[in-house]
Amino acid sequence: MKSFFGIILVVLCFTSCKSLQNSASNQRENKEIMMFSKAVAYFEVIEKTYIDTTLKYIDTTSTKGKIKHDILLTEKEDLLEIALEGFNKFIDSFPKSNLYPKALYNLAHISSLLQYDEDEISYLKKLLESNADDRDHSGRNGLMANPYANYKHDASNRLTEIFIKKGDFKNALKYKKVSEKYPLQHFCGNAFAAEEIHNAQIYGEIYNGLGNSDKALHYLLPHVFGNGFASNDKLVQTTIDILKKNSDSKTLKSSLENAMNNFYSKKVNLNNDEWTNYYIHLFDTEIEVPSWGIFEDDSEKIKAIVFKRIKESHFYKLLNE
Secondary structure (H helix, E strand, C coil): CCCHHHHHHHHHHHHHHHHHHHHCCCHHHHHHHHHHHHHHHHHHHHHHCCHHHHHHHCCCCCHHHHHHHHHHHHHHHHHHHHHHHHHHHHHHHCCCCCCHHHHHHHHHHHHHHCCCHHHHHHHHHHHHHCCCCCCCECCCCCCCCCCECCHHHHHHHHHHHHHHHHCCHHHHHHHHHHHCCCCCCCCCHHHHHHHHHHHHHHHHHHHHHCCCHHHHHHHHHHHCCCCCCCCCHHHHHHHHHHHHHHCCHHHHHHHHHHHHHCCEEEEEEECCEEEEEEEEEECCEEEEECCCCCCCCCHHHHHHHHHHHHHCCHHHHHHCC
16 A cells, blocks of 8 residues: 555554544543544554654664664554553544544554564455445644545555465455545545556556456556556656566567557547647557657648657666667
């Protein structure tokens, strides 16, 4: 899964707790808030004391550095275990709480950090079975921060990722299909552009793992030139690996060269605006070439621009290595 998982843990919890605390009117609600806040606080210690940053930069080549690293790592794991116990106690005590989905989310995240794989899978499945609302407020701060929690979106994608790593592509496909029921909730176009590439990359990995390279390429190839709003480096590498596994270098280069020489255009109409996009057809797949800013009428000048953009792409360079 992308890096939202860890970030959402702390901010989601504290924002929700503060909101609840303001409206708490009875002892049960106060107990609920206190139990949840306590579990969050243990995790917050890790964030506030920069344990992860310190661990990253400790020189473990020396005896002193290795001892310091091991002590800090043990402290971190102890804090995670206490937080884990706290959230488990919370979901047992308050299964109908509005904070229940957040607690499950946090339990899955902490289990991931502790490498408790089966526990993480169990919590993620419970989250999918819960009444969690992906449009719940995330509590994230910052101008471009995603205001939505995306519980089930993240849970289904994380399960997909886990099963890919296990080599269980059948279950990976199952949960990737589940994720389609819970599309990303966001306000930023760049986030959706990144999501589009990420989804194509994951489907490519899954179908390749299932032995269906043609279907993998069906998902991957349309994105090899990118969309200009998000990196597609990983997707391109996956595509190149599959192509080179199934064809020799000479055939691949010849096929791309032929596709380039037969590029074509299409008129696009949207909201009373009209423009021209340019495409190549490669391995039975239509691929859009970055078409922004091409206002030329001269066919040779258009061809020069299209060829230049293709040859400057990461895909072209890797294919011709």
